[in-house]
Amino acid sequence: MVDVSQGDDGLGPGRGAAVLEVGPLTGRPGIRARGEISEITRSPWEEALAGLARQHADVSYVELSEVAFVDVAGVAALAVTALGLSGGRVVVEHPPPQVPRVLSLFWPGLGRIEVAPR
Amino acid sequence: MNTVATHEAFEHPALFYRTEQEYVDRTVSFVQEGLDLGEPVAVAVPGPNLELIRAGLGADARAVRLLDMTVAGRNPGRIIPGVLRAFADSHQRGRVRIIGEPIWAGRSAVEYPACAQHEALINAAFEGRPVTILCPYDEARLDEEVLADARITHPTVMTRDKESVSEDYDWRSVVARYNEELVPAPDAAVFSFGADELYAARAFAVEEARRLGLAGQRLADTELAVAELTTNSVVHGAGRGTLALWARAGQVVCEVRDAGRLSDPLAGRRPPARGQIGGRGLMLVHYVADLVRLHTSDEGTTVRFYVGS
Numbered sequence: 001m002v003d004v005s006q007g008d009d010g011l012g013p014g015r016g017a018a019v020l021e022v023g024p025l026t027g028r029p030g031i032r033a034r035g036e037i038s039e040i041t042r043s044p045w046e047e048a049l050a051g052l053a054r055q056h057a058d059v060s061y062v063e064l065s066e067v068a069f070v071d072v073a074g075v076a077a078l079a080v081t082a083l084g085l086s087g088g089r090v091v092v093e094h095p096p097p098q099v100p101r102v103l104s105l106f107w108p109g110l111g112r113i114e115v116a117p118r
Numbered sequence: 119m120n121t122v123a124t125h126e127a128f129e130h131p132a133l134f135y136r137t138e139q140e141y142v143d144r145t146v147s148f149v150q151e152g153l154d155l156g157e158p159v160a161v162a163v164p165g166p167n168l169e170l171i172r173a174g175l176g177a178d179a180r181a182v183r184l185l186d187m188t189v190a191g192r193n194p195g196r197i198i199p200g201v202l203r204a205f206a207d208s209h210q211r212g213r214v215r216i217i218g219e220p221i222w223a224g225r226s227a228v229e230y231p232a233c234a235q236h237e238a239l240i241n242a243a244f245e246g247r248p249v250t251i252l253c254p255y256d257e258a259r260l261d262e263e264v265l266a267d268a269r270i271t272h273p274t275v276m277t278r279d280k281e282s283v284s285e286d287y288d289w290r291s292v293v294a295r296y297n298e299e300l301v302p303a304p305d306a307a308v309f310s311f312g313a314d315e316l317y318a319a320r321a322f323a324v325e326e327a328r329r330l331g332l333a334g335q336r337l338a339d340t341e342l343a344v345a346e347l348t349t350n351s352v353v354h355g356a357g358r359g360t361l362a363l364w365a366r367a368g369q370v371v372c373e374v375r376d377a378g379r380l381s382d383p384l385a386g387r388r389p390p391a392r393g394q395i396g397g398r399g400l401m402l403v404h405y406v407a408d409l410v411r412l413h414t415s416d417e418g419t420t421v422r423f424y425v426g427s
Contacts (some may be wrong), residue, residue, distance in 0.1 A: 018316065036317070038316065038317075038349065039313075039316065039349045039352065040313070046395075069341075069345070071346065071349065072345075072346055072399055073396055073399070076395045076398060077395050080393050080394070080395050083392065084393070097338050101338065101339070101342065102342070105402065105405050106398060107392070
């Protein structure tokens with residue numbers, strides 16, 4: 001995992017500051033993330049998604065079980081990445097509730113993303 | 119002054135009605151005229167009125183998109199993107215016909231300024247588009263001030279058997295008049311934030327909203343909305359702002375103040391392109407809140423949203 005934490009006050013992810021660790025999955029295509037996806041951590045999240053898109057073949061996975069919060073632009077980056085793929089789909093595993101909520105509001109019926117709930 | 123000519127493609131008549139029979143006659147004939155012309159038609163009016171139109175249309179109702187405006191348009195700020203643009207944008211060829219009744223007897227004094235601004239902003243949102251939006255007003259039950267505003271926000275007015283150009287039409291004046299200063303609540307819990315406190319501001323909002331009675335989806339939506347508004351303050355509002363929460367009349371009220379100025383009157387109501395990443399923050403707030411009130415001036419911007427438990 002690449003630690004791209006910013007302003008970490010030593011309390012760890014999800015407590016005192018916006019922190020995001022993101023890296024490749026092992027054994028299958030895609031990425032996993034830990035922390036939160038918001039304005040402060042926007043850049044590494046979008047870079048990771050760009051990397052996912054470059055390596056995408058048929059199915060890519062985005063593992064978010066250790067992500068506490070994703071803001072609207074974070075979900076938008078995920079949706080726009082999926083929309084830009086030439087085919088196949090993105091499986092978003094165990095995301096926080098903001099992901100299905102924002103997808104349902106702005107991208108209802110987006111077949112390119114499959115959400116596996118927590 | 120004939121202001122209709124400057125909006126030659128967009129038509130936005132107000133329909134002043136007095137009786138149930140008059141309401142049914144005028145709205146049903148408006149819908150059937152659209153169906154006869156092959157136009158896509160949507161009706162978004164309060165539930166009881168929706169049933170009147172549905173019954174009046176009979177089998178033709180199946181060809182019409184029917185929405186209860188007290189649900190879809192409870193927050194008037196989401197009607198343009200979530201109801202009107204959503205329908206019009208899904209029918210890009212030819213004219214689209216909609217009945218939208220966002221103002222009914224029973225809208226509160228807190229809601230009304232946002233309702234009037236919404237009616238005014240429809241003119242900006244659809245300028246130059248081949249769309250007809252008919253807005254019924256219950257002349258028997260609405261205040262004269264509301265009807266006077268309707269003459270300012272609609273280029274034409276239909277009464278009884280005639281349609282006439284409104285000499286009062288001047289939608290920008292209504293947007294400006296209801297850009298009312300929002301006075302802070304004395305009992306609010308307040309949190310000042312900058313870029314380093316965005317997480318803490320969100321956590322503060324969740325804790326306070328929970329204490330004030332929110333739970334489940336409403337609490338989750340409040341967290342998301344606060345995240346968007348506080349981020350907007352940091353990015354667009356001079357880098358910092360003030361968050362406040364309090365309870366009023368069974369609702370939790372959340373407010374974010376900053377030193378920025380909102381220059382686009384359609385901010386939060388203009389749907390971004392499907393492939394655009396930014397530009398959905400304020401729209402998210404409109405979608406999840408029961409009401410959004412906004413004040414902007416050279417001194418700063420306040421966005422206040424209301425969520426029922």
